[in-house]
Amino acid sequence: MREFRRFFRMAVLGTALVACLGLWLTPSQAVADIPELIIGIGVDADTLNPQEQTTTLFQNMCDLIYDSFFYQDPEGKLHPRLAEKVDVSKDGLTYTVHLRKGVKFSDGTSFDADAVKLTWDRILDPKMRVPLRFSVSMVNEVVKVDDYTVQLKLKYAFAPLTPTLSLSIVSPISPAALQKFGDDVRQNPVGAGPYLLKEWVKGDRIVMVRNENYYGKKPTVAKITWKIVPEDATREAMLRAGQIHVCYKPSPANVAALKADKTITVEMPLDTRTIFMGLNYQKGVTTDKKVRQAINYAVDKKAIVKKILFDTAEPMDGPVSPVLFGHFKMGKQFEYNPEKAKALLKEANFDFSKTISMRTPQGRYLFDKQVSEAVQAYLQAIGMKVELRTYDWPTYVAGLLKPLDQTELEVFLLGWGPLILDADMGLYGQFTCEVNPPKGLGSAFYCNPEYDKLMKASREEQNPEKRLALLKQASDMVWDDCPWLWLHVEKFVIAYSSKIKGMVVTPTEKFYPTYITMK
Numbered sequence: 001m002r003e004f005r006r007f008f009r010m011a012v013l014g015t016a017l018v019a020c021l022g023l024w025l026t027p028s029q030a031v032a033d034i035p036e037l038i039i040g041i042g043v044d045a046d047t048l049n050p051q052e053q054t055t056t057l058f059q060n061m062c063d064l065i066y067d068s069f070f071y072q073d074p075e076g077k078l079h080p081r082l083a084e085k086v087d088v089s090k091d092g093l094t095y096t097v098h099l100r101k102g103v104k105f106s107d108g109t110s111f112d113a114d115a116v117k118l119t120w121d122r123i124l125d126p127k128m129r130v131p132l133r134f135s136v137s138m139v140n141e142v143v144k145v146d147d148y149t150v151q152l153k154l155k156y157a158f159a160p161l162t163p164t165l166s167l168s169i170v171s172p173i174s175p176a177a178l179q180k181f182g183d184d185v186r187q188n189p190v191g192a193g194p195y196l197l198k199e200w201v202k203g204d205r206i207v208m209v210r211n212e213n214y215y216g217k218k219p220t221v222a223k224i225t226w227k228i229v230p231e232d233a234t235r236e237a238m239l240r241a242g243q244i245h246v247c248y249k250p251s252p253a254n255v256a257a258l259k260a261d262k263t264i265t266v267e268m269p270l271d272t273r274t275i276f277m278g279l280n281y282q283k284g285v286t287t288d289k290k291v292r293q294a295i296n297y298a299v300d301k302k303a304i305v306k307k308i309l310f311d312t313a314e315p316m317d318g319p320v321s322p323v324l325f326g327h328f329k330m331g332k333q334f335e336y337n338p339e340k341a342k343a344l345l346k347e348a349n350f351d352f353s354k355t356i357s358m359r360t361p362q363g364r365y366l367f368d369k370q371v372s373e374a375v376q377a378y379l380q381a382i383g384m385k386v387e388l389r390t391y392d393w394p395t396y397v398a399g400l401l402k403p404l405d406q407t408e409l410e411v412f413l414l415g416w417g418p419l420i421l422d423a424d425m426g427l428y429g430q431f432t433c434e435v436n437p438p439k440g441l442g443s444a445f446y447c448n449p450e451y452d453k454l455m456k457a458s459r460e461e462q463n464p465e466k467r468l469a470l471l472k473q474a475s476d477m478v479w480d481d482c483p484w485l486w487l488h489v490e491k492f493v494i495a496y497s498s499k500i501k502g503m504v505v506t507p508t509e510k511f512y513p514t515y516i517t518m519k
Contacts, residue, residue, distance in 0.1 A: 034518050036223040040235035040244040042363030043393035044203055044228050049186035050171040051123055054131050054397060054441055055364075056273070056417050056509040057248070059168040061226070064208060064514065065106075066171035066191030069097065070162070074269070074506045076421045078163060081216075082111065082172065082192060086165070092157030092462065097165070099148040103215045105174035106196040113144045119172040120150075131401070132169045134435050135425060138459065156460045159467065163420040194219045194514050204228055219514045230363045239264065239495060246496040246513070252312040252366050258495050265498045267505045268312060268491040272321045273417030274426070275313070275365055277358075277375055277485035278444040284410045285354055292482035294344035295411075296334035299378045303336070305488050308370050313488040319427060319475050321489045323507050326423025326471040330479045334486060341382050355385040359412040361396045366490055372413045375485065386411070400443045404436070409443060415490065416441075419508045423471050428455045431478050446483035 041057060050062040069083035082103065087096040103111035120142035122128050138158040143151045154161070164170075177190035189197050194216065195208040206226040210219050227244055229235045232251035236258065239247040250258060250266075259266045279286040279295060286292055301315040314322075317329040345352075356379070360372035369390055376386045391399070399409065418425035429435055432452050435442035451474055458470035479486070492509045499519040504512040 034221045034516070036225060037221045037246065037513055037516070038225045038227055038244040039246040039248060039513075040227050040229045040238055041248045042228075042230050042232070042235070043361075045200075045206060046394040046397055047186035048189040048197065048200075050168040050173070050189075050191075051119075051128065051130050052186060053168055054400075055393075056419070059419065060510045060512075061206065061208075062168040062171060062189070062191075063193065063510065063512070064195040064224070065189050065193045065197060066168065066173065067193035068168060068171050069165040072163060072166040072420065072506070072508070074504065076163070078166060083165065086162055088162075093154045095152040095154070095161060096145070097150050097152065099150070100215065101148055103192050104213055105172075105177070105190055105192045106211045106213065107174050107176055107190050108213075109174045109176040109190075111172065111192050112147050113150050114147075115172050115175050116150050117142050117144050118175050118178070119170070120152075122178075123170065129438075130169065131439075131441050132167070132429070134429055134432070134440055135164055135167060135169060137434070157462055158459055159462055159464075160420055160422040160424060163422070167419050195224060198223070217515065220516060221513055224513065232363070236495070239497070242497075245500060245518075246494065246511075249366055249493055250495050252308070252310040252493070255310060255312055255493060255495075263498050264495050265500065265503075266493065266495045267503075268493045269505065269507045270314065270321070270323055271417060271490045271492040272323055272419070272421065272426075272508050273365075273415050273490045273492070274316055274319075274321055275368075275371070275413070275415045275487045275490055276316075277372075277487065278409065278412045278414055279483055279485060280407070280410050280445055281447065281481075281483045282404055282445040283407065285350070285356060286410060288348045288350075289481060290344045290348040291350055292485075293334070294341040294348070294350075294382075295379065295485050296341075296482050297337045297344065298341035298382045298384075299375055299485060299487075300336035301334075301487055304371055304374050308367055308374055309488065312366055312493050313490050315488050316486040319431075319479050319484075319486070320418070320423045321426070324418060324421055324423045324426065326427070326468060326475075328472050328475050330476065332480065334482075338378075338382050345382065345384075350384075352383050352385070355387050357408065357410045358386050358388045359396070359399070359409065360388065360390055361393050361413065362390050364393050364396075365413070365415045366493065368413055371487070375411075375413075375487075400441065401437050403438050404445055407437065407443075407445075411485075412443065414443065417509045419510075421507070423475075424455075424459065427471065427474050427478070428459065431455075431474075431483065444483040446478065446481070448477065448481065451477050451481075 045058045053059045070078040084098045140155045174190040181188045194214045198209045199207040208224045235247045238244045279292045362369040431446045433447040454474040461467040502516045
């Protein structure tokens with residue numbers, strides 16, 4: 001129960017910290033002195049519906065438009081936002097959420113228990129596309145208590161539920177907007193956050209303006225323009241020239257030079273995001289465990305981190321990032337050993353005449369295409385035929401969501417960044433049978449009933465030591481099964497004008513310019 005109480009105390013502690021952080025000052029106490037902030041990003045959004053999100057960058061945008069029940073700071077502490085507090089029953093099966101009063105959505109609709117229940121009913125509706133539903137699948141139903149109180153009724157107690165309420169998947173949408181736009185709300189987002197969508201020009205820019213009726217402290221930035229610039233080098237040049245103020249994920253090769261530039265600030269905390277090559281567990285040549293292990297031995301991960309990523313990442317030593325509760329360094333490491341890889345392929349009677357289809361996005365992750373090209377070269381060096389194709393992000397995501405009988409995925413680059421500092425979102429969210437597409441984002445189609453039993457037990461276990469033991473067993477099992485080519489843990493690299501002060505950057509790969517100042 002200590003872990004459960006620790007997460008709950010975070011939410012309570014947040015109330016006291018709010019005053020220190022100045023999050024809830026009245027609008028008259030803050031004056032916007034920045035007319036526009038321009039942020040260079042590599043890819044366009046596929047949706048701005050928070051329940052449909054699969055990508056951290058766009059969840060970041062959703063946070064600004066919709067706000068969240070709690071805000072998780074870079075240290076993992078929780079601060080009240082749309083929820084003032086949460087009371088938890090002794091058995092951990094009922095969470096009573098007390099909502100903030102006097103809040104309105106940006107279209108003037110009241111934020112209340114009815115709006116919250118509507119959002120949760122949509123999340124729990126199996127007919128709705130909610131890729132991250134697994135993260136709240138322990139919630140059985142949501143009950144309205146009064147106009148500003150709801151209760152989450154759980155199927156089983158779940159220790160990290162309070163921090164889970166900081167996720168954008170549970171951010172409420174205006175009921176009026178849902179009625180007006182229906183499914184098109186993904187292009188017409190209406191929330192209760194500090195910003196609202198002003199303009200969205202596909203492939204070019206997403207423009208947000210300050211929500212003048214925001215219940216919290218008035219943002220210091222009047223307008224945020226997310227400028228879509230796929231090429232890393234172009235984003236960096238624009239930052240140096242002052243054409244953009246923030247460069248999201250610059251080229252790893254240029255991080256040292258950016259750090260040396262006194263006009264630029266570079267931040268790069270170790271991230272929750274792991275980068276991997278998914279190896280289809282149920283279809284194609286990678287259904288054989290020996291083939292999957294061979295691929296892991298064939299690739300020099302340390303060389304990729306050093307020579308391609310310029311140390312803006314660390315090689316994976318377990319199935320989740322070291323910053324997460326429940327991370328373990330595995331006793332068995334797949335060190336670079338091409339001869340062992342060849343031997344395993346021989347044992348598997350691998351058909352070297354077959355061409356493996358490899359896919360990669362470009363501009364979504366640090367040097368994603370270059371990393372994929374390196375993996376392709378390593379696999380070709382042990383005699384495998386590999387064809388690499390590159391896709392824009394929306395097209396790539398659409399391919400990830402296809403069910404097993406329709407998927408064309410064999411080997412594919414992807415990243416996974418848990419948004420709470422707990423291994424459950426990584427181990428459960430990628431490797432249980434429940435999250436296989438189209439229901440979830442476990443695109444490697446890993447499905448092991450014994451693994452699922454361990455993860456279910458870890459979710460129900462409230463004792464942190466026992467929970468860690470279960471997470472260790474699950475990690476050992478999936479690590480050996482190799483549904484992924486275990487590549488690296490990214491550092492979240494973001495560069496911005498040194499004139500900017502007060503930028504909040506988190507290890508969950510989010511950043512918040514809402515209350516920055518500029519010289």
